[in-house]
Amino acid sequence: MNHHASHHDLSTPLISAIERHLSEDCQVILFLNRRGFAPVLLCTKCGVVEECDRCDARLTLHPSIGHLRCHHCGRTRPLSWACGICGSERIAVGAGTQRVTDELRVLFPKARIARLDRDIASRKGSIEAVLAEVEHGDTQILVGTQMLVKGHDFPRVTLVGVLSADQGLFGTNFRSSERLAQILLQVAGRAGRRDRPGEVLIQSYYPEHPLLARLAAQDYDAFGKLALEERKVAAWPPFSHLIVWRAEAGRREPAYNLLERIATAARRIASNITILGPASPSMEKRGGRYRAQLLFQSAHRSPLHDLIRELLPLVRVWPEARRVRWSIDVDPSEL
Ligand SMILES: [Zn+2]
Ligand SMILES: [Zn+2]
Missing domain, CATH: 3.40.50.300 (P-loop containing nucleotide triphosphate hydrolases)
Structure with a gap:
């Protein structure tokens, strides 16, 4: 190209x-x-790109139905070629199907x-x-x-x-x-x-x-x-094993605080496991919810499973664990 x-x-x-x-x-x-038609609607004057207000993502142009659409949460917005900030004409950048x-x-x-x-x-x-x-x-x-x-x-x-x-x-x-x-x-x-x-x-x-x-x-x-x-x-799989603890909430802090506390507890329990995070996934905000994740990495599988087995009963009774949606992903295919 x-x-x-x-x-x-x-x-x-x-x-x-x-x-x-x-x-x-x-x-x-x-x-x-x-x-879609194009992945980016760009103002050539002020450089602003139309983004979804519920996701960390750009809106895709679907001019045939007169819409901009978020491919992550499905939200649509009427398509206007005039920039909402400066009023200049915007252009479609990139190509979809x-x-x-x-x-x-x-x-x-x-x-x-x-x-x-x-x-x-x-x-x-x-x-x-x-x-x-x-x-x-x-x-x-x-x-x-x-x-x-x-x-x-x-x-x-x-x-x-x-x-x-x-x-x-x-x-x-x-x-x-x-x-x-x-x-x-x-x-x-x-x-x-x-x-x-x-x-x-x-x-x-x-x-x-x-x-x-x-x-x-x-x-x-x-x-x-x-x-x-x-x-x-x-040291990614197959040279290590992974477990991801994910959390999401309407605000950023509750998700991070929960994972922060899990990380502290995990360090006290297991010394032979690498703990990374909490960190945000590549798209932190999706569908209006903030997402965070904690990564456990080990050369062997059993210490990881032992750790989760010890952590689960602890975490389940924490009040902050009830305010946040969380899940545990063993051998995650996405990070
Ligand atoms: Zn969206
Ligand atoms: Zn503009």
């Missing part, structure tokens, strides 16, 4: 590849993990193009209808989110485009790159048929990234080895 021009996240090499595969009467799948689909209709006016994401899927029977049209060959280009990755067999798809691999490379979760690898392998498995090998184009601003380079070379073993080395250095 650094070396080629692009139209709303479609690079020129990807556009010519689409052209080539369509001209050979084949089908194309484009994968983009971002629904809707904008990419619109752009493809301009670039390939004769092609039959369909979109599959959660907005489409919320209409009853629509997933089946979209997929049936792809299977029968009526659809030539399908644009979709992660929903596309699993389970469907499209015999005439020979080109798969992944519009951005970068979120997975620099995710906040230590499992981000593992997820990226799974998605890339799964979408790559969508391309190709008996008489014609498939082609997969992955767009990135960091093509030299060692993990991505190994995936692009289809060297899963090399990817796995490198990912494991990174985990080992950071």
Whole structure:
């Protein structure tokens, strides 16, 4: 993406590849993990970005229904192109499935193009209808989110485009790159048929990234080895075991105070366990609630479980534990 021009996240090499595969009467799948029209509504004068007032998140543009929508709590707000602060005109930055689909209709006016994401899927029977049209060959280009990755067999798809691999490379979760690898392998498995090998184009601003380079070379073993080395250095699973104690409340303090007290009690009970936090997850505020978490890390499983077993009866009778919603997550997949 650094070396080629692009139209709303479609690079020129990807556009010519689409052209080539369509001209050979084949089908194309484009994968983009971002629904809506654009993820950011930006004022070019004062630089303010429209955000959700209940979450630490930006509102996504859905101009077709005249709304801005939060993809985390579902709140909507009427779309206005005038900045609420300075009154200047605002612009849509970035591209979601809707904008990419619109752009493809301009670039390939004769092609039959369909979109599959959660907005489409919320209409009853629509997933089946979209997929049936792809299977029968009526659809030539399908644009979709992660929903596309699993389970469907499209015999005439020979080109798969992944519009951005970068979120997975620099995710906040230590499992981000593992997820990226799974998605890339799964979408790559969508391309190709008996008489014609498939082609997969992955767009990135960091093509030299060692993990991505190994995936692009289809060297899963090399990817796995490198990912494991990174985990080992950071002492993440499988080189350690984790338990997360989560808390959330309408204000920040009660959640933090509870976890603070749990951490103090835990340190008194167990000396051989690493305790990190309390800290905020990558999105601290969601749906109007503040979230915090305490991480317990150990090379062995049993000391962790012993600790939780001792902590639980203590915590349950604390008055502050009744005012906060809390949960314990063993082997968390998200942090
Ligand atoms: Zn929200
Ligand atoms: Zn403004």
